[in-house]
Structure formats: structure tokens, C-alpha cells
Amino acid sequence: MIYNLGSINADYFYQLPHLPNPGETLAATGHATGLGGKGANQSVAAARAGAKVCHIGTVGPDGQWAIDRLTEFDVDTTHIRQTDIPTAHAIVMVDARGENQIVIYPGANHAQDTDAITAAMADAGPDDWLILQNETSHQVDAARLAHSRGMKVAYSAAPFDANSVRAVLPFTQLLIMNAVEAAQLCDALNQVVADLPVPQILITKGSDGAEWIDRNSGETVSVSAIPVAPVDTTGAGDCFAGYAIAGLSQNLTPKQALRRASAAAALCVTKKGTAEAIPLIGEVLEILG
Numbered sequence: 066m067i068y069n070l071g072s073i074n075a076d077y078f079y080q081l082p083h084l085p086n087p088g089e090t091l092a093a094t095g096h097a098t099g100l101g102g103k104g105a106n107q108s109v110a111a112a113r114a115g116a117k118v119c120h121i122g123t124v125g126p127d128g129q130w131a132i133d134r135l136t137e138f139d140v141d142t143t144h145i146r147q148t149d150i151p152t153a154h155a156i157v158m159v160d161a162r163g164e165n166q167i168v169i170y171p172g173a174n175h176a177q178d179t180d181a182i183t184a185a186m187a188d189a190g191p192d193d194w195l196i197l198q199n200e201t202s203h204q205v206d207a208a209r210l211a212h213s214r215g216m217k218v219a220y221s222a223a224p225f226d227a228n229s230v231r232a233v234l235p236f237t238q239l240l241i242m243n244a245v246e247a248a249q250l251c252d253a254l255n256q257v258v259a260d261l262p263v264p265q266i267l268i269t270k271g272s273d274g275a276e277w278i279d280r281n282s283g284e285t286v287s288v289s290a291i292p293v294a295p296v297d298t299t300g301a302g303d304c305f306a307g308y309a310i311a312g313l314s315q316n317l318t319p320k321q322a323l324r325r326a327s328a329a330a331a332l333c334v335t336k337k338g339t340a341e342a343i344p345l346i347g348e349v350l351e352i353l354g
Contacts, residue, residue, distance in 0.1 A: 066193045067111050067314055068186055068216075070121045070207045071104015072174040072200035073131050073145070075154040076339050078299075084160045100134045101155055101339040102174070103198040103221060106300045109138045109340045110307025110329065111196075114349070116314050120145055121185045122201065123173040128152035138340065144185035150176045153200075163295035163334060169200065169224075177203040183210060191215035194314050196306075199229050208236035219310050222246050223302070227253035239265045239313075241306050244273075267309060267323075269302050275327060277319045288323040291331035291352065300339035305330040308349070328352045 080095035100109075104122060112118045119141040124131050125148060132142045153172035159165045182203060186195070195211040197204045198221040211218050212235075219239040222230045225246045230253070234240070240263045242250065247258055247268050258266060259278060266278040270290075277286040308329040312322025328349045336342035 066189065067116050067118045067196060067310060068121060068189060068193060068211075069104055069108045069111070069118060069196040070177065070182060070201055070204065071108055071196065071198060072102035072153060072171075073105045073120075073122045073124050073128065073135070074100075074102035074169065074174070075131065075152055076101030076157055076299075077154060078157045078159060078337070081158050081160050084158060084164065084166050097337065099338045099341050100131055101157070101300065102153060103200050103223065103303050104174075104196070105131070105135060106303035106339050106343065107196055107198070107221070107307035107310070108135065108140045110304045110343050111311040111314075112139045113343050113345050114308045114311035114325065114329070115346050116311035117141070119143070119185065121177075121182055121207075122146075123148055123150075123176050123178075125150050125152040125173045128173065134340070144181065146178065146181055148173050148176045157299050157339075159297050159299060163298045165297070165299045167299070171200065174200055175202045177201050179203060179206050182207050186210060186214065186216075189214050189216055193217070194219055194310055196310060197221065197233065199224050199226055204229065205232045205236075208233050212236035219306070221303075221306055222250060225249050234261075234263055237263050239263075239267060239310070241267045241269070241309075243269045243271070243302055267306075269305055271298075275305065275323055277323055279319070284319070286319045286323060288320070288327050291328055293331045293335050295334040297337045297342065298334050300342060301330045301334050303339070304333040304343045307343075324353060325349055
């Protein structure tokens with residue numbers, strides 16, 4: 066089982082001719098809404114990869130639609146709470162090349178509860194994973210609890226915050242970052258990537274693929290990105306992470322898990338949206354041949 070203490074957002078997409086410069090006003094050429102948040106995206110990706118996923122999170126009184134949507138994606142939503150704080154939302158601006166800028170209102174994502182997290186993971190153990198990101202509160206509480214139960218903790222250090230990473234790292238099995246976040250963390254800790262104090266590291270590099278580093282065994286795995294014409298890169302990293310963790314939970318080798326994740330992310334960027342753009346495992350296996 067994969068447990069995910071993860072953010073749940075309403076995503077508001079705006080298509081723009083180019084990303085705005087400081088002080089610039091632009092007219093959007095298109096608009097859409099959908100389910101998003103790094104946590105929700107990763108839960109959907111893991112579920113679409115064939116893993117059993119229990120999402121732990123919080124929405125506002127306006128958030129039942131998000132719970133229903135996650136349920137439609139075959140994610141267990143039993144442990145998603147509703148509070149009086151509004152559901153989080155993100156404003157996602159996408160240019161003609163598929164690049165994006167994102168502004169997030171955290172809302173109910175910052176209203177997690179330790180007792181609720183403990184109850185959600187009551188039956189978890191060494192065969193299970195916990196996924197975390199930096200878009201919710203209580204990451205350290207959840208990571209410490211999972212570590213005490215012998216679970217494997219996969220932590221996406223995004224949005225990057227050095228203090229948050231320092232607090233979660235002692236309980237982390239797999240640290241997931243993009244290349245920019247890896248550079249920021251190395252600067253903050255004054256260490257090179259290979260010396261970061263975590264057993265396994267996964268660095269996504271966009272069109273340059275991804276790299277896996279196992280500090281215990283010394284194994285390094287690199288996979289290439291599958292070339293596609295991107296329509297919207299929003300959520301591609303979350304798709305990659307969810308697919309990779311699902312593969313590892315299904316006892317794939319890091320190479321196999323990363324290849325599936327790379328194919329899933331390639332398919333994801335050819336569609337508009339975030340959670341809705343994440344492909345099914347059958348589509349991923351087809352592109353891999």
C-alpha cells in the first residue's frame with residue numbers, strides 16, 4: 066500500500082501567448098479548471114500505475130468534488146477530512162511552448178491533523194510506502210510515524226524549503242528533487258548530491274531524463290526522456306514521481322521503475338491539465354513496447 070499525505074488543489078489554468086514579465090498584463094487565450102496539487106497528482110499517478118493508494122489530506126467545505134474526483138481515479142479517499150478552511154487552489158499560467166508559472170494558495174492543505182494521520186496509517190508496516198511533499202503541514206510528524214513503523218518514506222522536496230528538507234531527511238528513504246531543487250539543497254547543506262544524508266536520491270531533469278543514486282549500494286541509474294512535443298508540462302514531475310514510487314512498491318528495479326515513469330511523464334506533457342493528463346499503465350506499457 067502507498068499512503069500519501071498530500072495536497073489537494075483546485076487548478077485554474079490560463080493559456081497565455083507567453084509567461085508574463087513583471088508589471089505586464091496579458092489576456093488569456095484559454096481557461097480551464099481541474100484537480101491538482103502535488104499530492105493529488107502523485108496519488109493519481111501511483112493509482113494509474115496499478116498501485117493501491119490511500120490519500121491522507123484535507124479539503125474545505127467546497128472540496129467534495131475533489132474527493133469524488135480522486136475516488137474516480139481509484140484512490141482510497143477514506144482519510145480525506147473536510148474543514149472550515151477553503152480548499153487550496155493554484156493559478157497555473159501556461160505559455161505556447163508548454164512552460165508554466167504557478168501561484169498556490171495553500172488553504173486546507175495546511176490544516177492537517179496528527180491524530181488523523183496516525184489513524185490513517187494504523188495498519189501500515191514495512192511493506193508500505195509513505196509519500197510526502199512540501200505543500201501540506203505535518204510532514205515531519207507523518208515521516209517520523211512512518212519511520213517508526215518501518216515504512217519507506219519517499220519525499221518530494223518541493224516547493225523547495227531548506228528548513229523543511231532538513232527536518233524530514235532523517236526519516237526519508239527516497240529523496241525526490243528536480244535539478245534546480247537539488248542545486249538549492251546542495252547549496253543549503255554545503256554538500257554535493259552524492260553526499261546528501263539520505264539512502265536513495267532521484268533527480269528529475271526534464272528533457273534530460275532522470276538519475277537514481279543509491280548511496281548504500283553505490284548504484285547509479287540514468288534514464289533518458291522520451292522526446293515528445295509538449296503541450297503542458299504542469300504536473301509532469303508529479304506524474305514521474307508517482308509512477309516511480311508505484312514501480313518500486315511493485316518490486317520493479319530502479320531502472321524499470323524509472324523507465325515507466327519516464328514514459329508516463331512523456332505522455333502526460335502531451336495533454337492539457339494535471340491529474341487528468343496522467344496516463345493509464347496500459348498506455349505507458351504500449352509506448353515502451
